[in-house]
Amino acid sequence: MSDTYTLYNSTVMEHFMNPRNMGDLKDADGVGEVGAAACGDIMKISLKIEDGRIADARFKTFGCGSAIASSSMATELIKGRTIDEAMNFSNQEVVDALGGLPPVKIHCSVLAEEALKAALEDYVKRHPEKAQKSAPVAA
Numbered sequence: 001m002s003d004t005y006t007l008y009n010s011t012v013m014e015h016f017m018n019p020r021n022m023g024d025l026k027d028a029d030g031v032g033e034v035g036a037a038a039c040g041d042i043m044k045i046s047l048k049i050e051d052g053r054i055a056d057a058r059f060k061t062f063g064c065g066s067a068i069a070s071s072s073m074a075t076e077l078i079k080g081r082t083i084d085e086a087m088n089f090s091n092q093e094v095v096d097a098l099g100g101l102p103p104v105k106i107h108c109s110v111l112a113e114e115a116l117k118a119a120l121e122d123y124v125k126r127h128p129e130k131a132q133k134s135a136p137v138a139a
């Protein structure tokens with residue numbers, strides 16, 4: 001890879017050049033859109049939820065390469081998780097799965113965590129009865 005890309009590792013570049021899960025979900029169950037005040041970037045995540053689990057996820061990101069790679073990786077990581085598991089999702093998972101981000105670009109992964117949580121909150125707002133069903137049963 002050329003020196004132009006030395007800021008990012010090959011995993012980040014791969015997700016930036018070939019992003020997974022880009023676009024919208026028709027009939028999404030939850031949609032979250034957030035913006036980063038510092039840079040003006042915007043990220044939207046749409047979720048399809050079936051039987052209390054994330055069946056599908058898509059993103060649209062108007063932002064930097066790190067934000068695009070972060071949303072691509074985040075949507076890959078959260079598929080199959082329960083709502084509760086996804087609520088505990090952290091941007092650090094994205095950073096680790098991408099093999100690291102430059103310190104000045106960590107906030108791009110935070111945007112992915114925030115967009116996911118906004119989409120989950122939207123789902124819970126729209127489907128309070130289904131969200132309760134996914135809650136763990138007390139022993």
Ligand code: FES
Pocket residue numbers: 036039040041063064065066067105107108111
């Ligand atoms: Fe703001 Fe990447 S520079 S999200």
